[in-house]
Amino acid sequence: MSAPESGVVRSPQGVGQRVPLIDGASKVTGSAVYTDDLKMPGMLVGKILRSPLPHAKIVSIDTSRAEAMPGVKAIVTGSGDMAKFGVLPISKDEVALAVDRVKYVGDCVAGVAADTEEIAMAAMAAIDVRYEPLRVFDKAEDSLEDIDPGLKINPDTRHASNLHKEVNQNFGDVDAAIAAAAHVASGKFRFVGVTHAFTEPHCVIAHFEPTGRLTIWSATQVPHYLHRDLSAVMEMPMHKVRVVRPMVGGAFGGKSDPFPHEMIASLLSRKTGRPVKILFDREEVFLTNHGRHPTKTSVTVACDENGKLTGLDLDALIDGGAWGSFGVVTTYYNGVLSAGPYDLGNFRYRGRRVYTNKAPCGAMRGHGAVNSRFAFEVLVDELAEKCGLDPAEIRRRNLLTSNTTTLNGFRITSNGTAECIRRVVEASDWDKKRGRLPYGEGIGIACGFYISGSALRINWNKVPQSTAHLKIDMDGGVTVHCLAAEIGQGSDTMLAQCVAEVLGLPIDWVRVCARDTDTDPIDLGSYSSRVTFMAGLAASRAAEVIRQKLCQAASRLTGRPAEGFDTRQCEVVFLPEPEVRVHYLDAVLEAIAGKGALIAKGCYHDAPKMGGDHKGAAAGLSPTYSFQAYVTQTKVDPETGFIKPMKVWAAHDCGKALNPLAVEMQIEGCLHMGLGQAMMESFGYNRMTVSNPNLLDYKIPSALEMPDVEVHIVESNDPEGPFGAKEAGEGPLLPILPSLANAVTDAVGVRFYELPMTPDRVLNAIEKKERAAARTASGKKRTPEESVR
Amino acid sequence: MILSPFQLHRPDSIEAALALAAEHAADADFIGGGTDLMQNYKNRLNAKGNLIALNEVAELRGVSATRIGAMERLSGLADHPIVRRDWPGLAEAITHVASPLIRNQGTIGGNLLVETRCYFFNQTPFWRETKGSCMKAESDECLVIPQKEICYAAYSGDLAPLLGCLGAVLELASPTGRREVPVSEFYQGDGITKNVLGENELVVGIVLPDGARALRAGYRKLRLRDTIDYPEMGVAAAVKLDDSSRITELRAATTAVDVVPQFADYTGTCAGRTIADVLDEVADDLQANAQPKKNTALPVGYRKKMVGVFLRRLLRDLADGKSEGRISAA
Ligand SMILES: Cc1cc2nc3c(=O)[nH]c(=O)nc-3n(C[C@H](O)[C@H](O)[C@H](O)COP(=O)(O)OP(=O)(O)OC[C@H]3O[C@@H](n4cnc5c(N)ncnc54)[C@H](O)[C@@H]3O)c2cc1C
Numbered sequence A: 001m002s003a004p005e006s007g008v009v010r011s012p013q014g015v016g017q018r019v020p021l022i023d024g025a026s027k028v029t030g031s032a033v034y035t036d037d038l039k040m041p042g043m044l045v046g047k048i049l050r051s052p053l054p055h056a057k058i059v060s061i062d063t064s065r066a067e068a069m070p071g072v073k074a075i076v077t078g079s080g081d082m083a084k085f086g087v088l089p090i091s092k093d094e095v096a097l098a099v100d101r102v103k104y105v106g107d108c109v110a111g112v113a114a115d116t117e118e119i120a121m122a123a124m125a126a127i128d129v130r131y132e133p134l135r136v137f138d139k140a141e142d143s144l145e146d147i148d149p150g151l152k153i154n155p156d157t158r159h160a161s162n163l164h165k166e167v168n169q170n171f172g173d174v175d176a177a178i179a180a181a182a183h184v185a186s187g188k189f190r191f192v193g194v195t196h197a198f199t200e201p202h203c204v205i206a207h208f209e210p211t212g213r214l215t216i217w218s219a220t221q222v223p224h225y226l227h228r229d230l231s232a233v234m235e236m237p238m239h240k241v242r243v244v245r246p247m248v249g250g251a252f253g254g255k256s257d258p259f260p261h262e263m264i265a266s267l268l269s270r271k272t273g274r275p276v277k278i279l280f281d282r283e284e285v286f287l288t289n290h291g292r293h294p295t296k297t298s299v300t301v302a303c304d305e306n307g308k309l310t311g312l313d314l315d316a317l318i319d320g321g322a323w324g325s326f327g328v329v330t331t332y333y334n335g336v337l338s339a340g341p342y343d344l345g346n347f348r349y350r351g352r353r354v355y356t357n358k359a360p361c362g363a364m365r366g367h368g369a370v371n372s373r374f375a376f377e378v379l380v381d382e383l384a385e386k387c388g389l390d391p392a393e394i395r396r397r398n399l400l401t402s403n404t405t406t407l408n409g410f411r412i413t414s415n416g417t418a419e420c421i422r423r424v425v426e427a428s429d430w431d432k433k434r435g436r437l438p439y440g441e442g443i444g445i446a447c448g449f450y451i452s453g454s455a456l457r458i459n460w461n462k463v464p465q466s467t468a469h470l471k472i473d474m475d476g477g478v479t480v481h482c483l484a485a486e487i488g489q490g491s492d493t494m495l496a497q498c499v500a501e502v503l504g505l506p507i508d509w510v511r512v513c514a515r516d517t518d519t520d521p522i523d524l525g526s527y528s529s530r531v532t533f534m535a536g537l538a539a540s541r542a543a544e545v546i547r548q549k550l551c552q553a554a555s556r557l558t559g560r561p562a563e564g565f566d567t568r569q570c571e572v573v574f575l576p577e578p579e580v581r582v583h584y585l586d587a588v589l590e591a592i593a594g595k596g597a598l599i600a601k602g603c604y605h606d607a608p609k610m611g612g613d614h615k616g617a618a619a620g621l622s623p624t625y626s627f628q629a630y631v632t633q634t635k636v637d638p639e640t641g642f643i644k645p646m647k648v649w650a651a652h653d654c655g656k657a658l659n660p661l662a663v664e665m666q667i668e669g670c671l672h673m674g675l676g677q678a679m680m681e682s683f684g685y686n687r688m689t690v691s692n693p694n695l696l697d698y699k700i701p702s703a704l705e706m707p708d709v710e711v712h713i714v715e716s717n718d719p720e721g722p723f724g725a726k727e728a729g730e731g732p733l734l735p736i737l738p739s740l741a742n743a744v745t746d747a748v749g750v751r752f753y754e755l756p757m758t759p760d761r762v763l764n765a766i767e768k769k770e771r772a773a774a775r776t777a778s779g780k781k782r783t784p785e786e787s788v789r
Numbered sequence B: 001m002i003l004s005p006f007q008l009h010r011p012d013s014i015e016a017a018l019a020l021a022a023e024h025a026a027d028a029d030f031i032g033g034g035t036d037l038m039q040n041y042k043n044r045l046n047a048k049g050n051l052i053a054l055n056e057v058a059e060l061r062g063v064s065a066t067r068i069g070a071m072e073r074l075s076g077l078a079d080h081p082i083v084r085r086d087w088p089g090l091a092e093a094i095t096h097v098a099s100p101l102i103r104n105q106g107t108i109g110g111n112l113l114v115e116t117r118c119y120f121f122n123q124t125p126f127w128r129e130t131k132g133s134c135m136k137a138e139s140d141e142c143l144v145i146p147q148k149e150i151c152y153a154a155y156s157g158d159l160a161p162l163l164g165c166l167g168a169v170l171e172l173a174s175p176t177g178r179r180e181v182p183v184s185e186f187y188q189g190d191g192i193t194k195n196v197l198g199e200n201e202l203v204v205g206i207v208l209p210d211g212a213r214a215l216r217a218g219y220r221k222l223r224l225r226d227t228i229d230y231p232e233m234g235v236a237a238a239v240k241l242d243d244s245s246r247i248t249e250l251r252a253a254t255t256a257v258d259v260v261p262q263f264a265d266y267t268g269t270c271a272g273r274t275i276a277d278v279l280d281e282v283a284d285d286l287q288a289n290a291q292p293k294k295n296t297a298l299p300v301g302y303r304k305k306m307v308g309v310f311l312r313r314l315l316r317d318l319a320d321g322k323s324e325g326r327i328s329a330a
């Protein structure tokens, strides 16, 4: 799918136009309908009784007192007969309600449906659960020990320990490369967990209808996977289950798993025959987590005397929490997504994800790539220093080209990294600033690389990864049906724009129905940055079918050949004689005459065959990749340790900006999220309980912490993407963390191997460096502890 | 999380409010803007069965050159022409409190009486169930420093230090009459006893001494984000200089590094000297007296060290006639 020749505008809100999101007005005026806004006749309040213990045997659950309370309508508890579920078919380890054992503080023990929230809470307090504490697995290292099978958090794994997934990949000879290298940089990095902190807490309404069908309204970014797993857990064929996604108030990966609360609401509704709503408190959102994994990452990078990379050795120990979730993918992504944008020479990766007795971790914006990218980019700067090279130059020297293959078999097509670097280096005046700013001010650079959708599907079947249906009746309005989940990222607007572009219509002719499994064909959901690429292609292909029909109709009305027509601004124009034109509505009426409404469909099946044949070769394969380069300028207060990022020049290769406004918003949002992880966010635990389960103590940056952001959109025009587009929602998160850390190093001379860089840590590091310098100056030997930095 | 149930009372006079308080004794709280109190009610922390709302009591309102009613909202005060003209340090300090939305609702009286804070206390019932509760909530032991005598929850209001340095006095009313207590003597005891306010006593207003207008005063606040967050540490100072820039009065105070705000009067040791001359001495002393405990987000040693760093900066700014201090970082 490509745009018409430049200069031709088919639609005022078509491809390349700055289009405000079509659902924006309803959100800012408060008229948008989120799940919690829905009220059903006879609706009950559902609540979940959660485990106060991190790991314990359930000796008994007595619900009799609670059940006898007036206003309590149903209570459900776990049963071994219920199907396990999970987003990945290879690790379906989750249960709707704890069976025999609880595995983390917050694990679901019982569901209660009652007339009011007060009654439901009183009922929960009246449920008597007896526990017998079990050994608690806290540190990831402890989960690598062989243990009694009864202590395995997931009894179904092949391992004798609490290991969930181990990945070993080896390309070339890394040891030899390191041994022969002119320079080597290595570090042991520590990353705490971070969480999505979306605005809308999880909310679900389940209604087991008198017809025997189950309808569920849920704040989800994966209606299709929810549809599948609900069908399995409820033991109902998929056609008897209907999933509706109302407006979603942010997700960032935190709503991309089918969840126990969705199952619990369904069970409660089946038991009562009434709609049951479960709305989470903010604390429950934290307890459910599914955020970025805490990770210990050991990295060694080697290069020759010219700064050419010769090897990357990466080891990640990943703390998964109590469930699998997307963890198998996370384990791969922590390694394989380091394969770009640089040519590595040799590459070895060992990744291990373990189960621990903590809230499950899962997918979060930049899934799997963020921590390793940080470590890698910080060490590339260290190598630059060792080589005496400018950090921008060492990166330029190592870039992969367009149309190449990475050493682990990724097919690279369009690649705008070099242009990204050029743009930010120039715009930031990098050459004049790097190493030359006064003490306490610094500038840093980093690159990024991310998938634009997963080439291979999660479930092995032949259903296209995305399908769109279009319908146009005599009113001329175009309805786009597609299950792609709008979660605030702008996918509805993207679908509308693609269709408006092809049909040559203002965007207000197009309405998007992307929310109901009864009416909207399958799209796999909003994860892995796949929607613009895949659903965008599906919708434009469907629109193309209709465009042809309109051109044929215009041909019939004018007697000119159909091939000469194209859609332009509400008209179908015969291009060789532009005065021969038919109004869009006349073409529609002609096209539907005697046949009924125009309908069409378009699909995105699978990427072309690609990838190596090593174990796990499919992980990280994408039809195309996005690339980034950021320069960040910061102040660091050497007396307080406060980091104050001043300006970020952010260049991102999104192939083609279908909507530059939306691309900019995604980049700014990514920056905000990445700065949070870099500077202050920490999903802490205190003796196995989330230590800061609220948005006052879990610190996400405010608008006042945001630097000035200058976005540079680089368009490499992807040969396969819709109108040349690829992703813009996740990759732009990657470079902000290391570019800030590298700027801090430039400002005060300390390197960070641990996040977040809170002021107390920064001050500590500065003071340590000063003490060491003083000691060196006075001729004393440095202690081993100090020479680590 | 839903609020715990309570009965709301709306008296329109101080007498009626005090009568209600006496009637419900230990089972009632006054409520100003509720921005502090309601968080604790949601968390079922010492929630009472009766709330006595003060916003219809006219006598608690009003701003003059020497008096601010306890029920004046923070946003209004920060923008008030009299406050901006006569008490610019206070107007600036108010902008450090919470966030703009919260300041629209929060009152200055409520701010002075803001509940003491502790990591183990400001948590949900479920959290306290999993980790054990402490003596400020349902139980009888402290979780920060295990013992049963003293609660170390930190006083975390932003305005008390500055008002204390200015010599402000609180007007209190109780069924037995009215009294006045200087802000610098109001806070006593530990994280549970907090201050000298009687059970059925309320704050009517804050009196600012005429003479204080000649002071240069300011407040600097440590927190991770430059909005929303309670102080991890805060310092205020008020200084009067003569024509040759010699100190004639100097007071300083801290918040959030002890169970009560700490006030220090340095006039005796510093009179006749310049700010540059006393800077280290005063900063070291105030820092040495800070007693932060491990119950907030940032480490104790860091918070203590920042007392000196922030006070030095504040005093230098006051010497230069600068008061602008919104950015806690660079
Ligand atoms: C997210 C968040 C962040 C915050 N950050 C800060 C911060 O940075 N700095 C800060 O100082 N505060 C902060 N606060 C606390 C609070 O918002 C402010 O202190 C505010 O000024 C309190 O005023 P209020 O009228 O809302 O108090 P209320 O909640 O109404 O009352 C607080 C206490 O004072 C009592 N009280 C109120 N008025 C009277 C009176 N006239 N006489 C006797 N007793 C009275 C109440 O019974 C209660 O015990 C924050 C609150 C929130 C929710």
Ligand code: SF4
Residues within 6 Å of the ligand: B117, B118, B119, B120, B121, B134, B135, B136, B137, B141, B142, B143, B144, B145, B150, B151, B152, B153, B191, B295
């Ligand atoms: S200091 Fe101790 S007693 Fe006071 S709130 Fe904290 S844990 Fe409770």
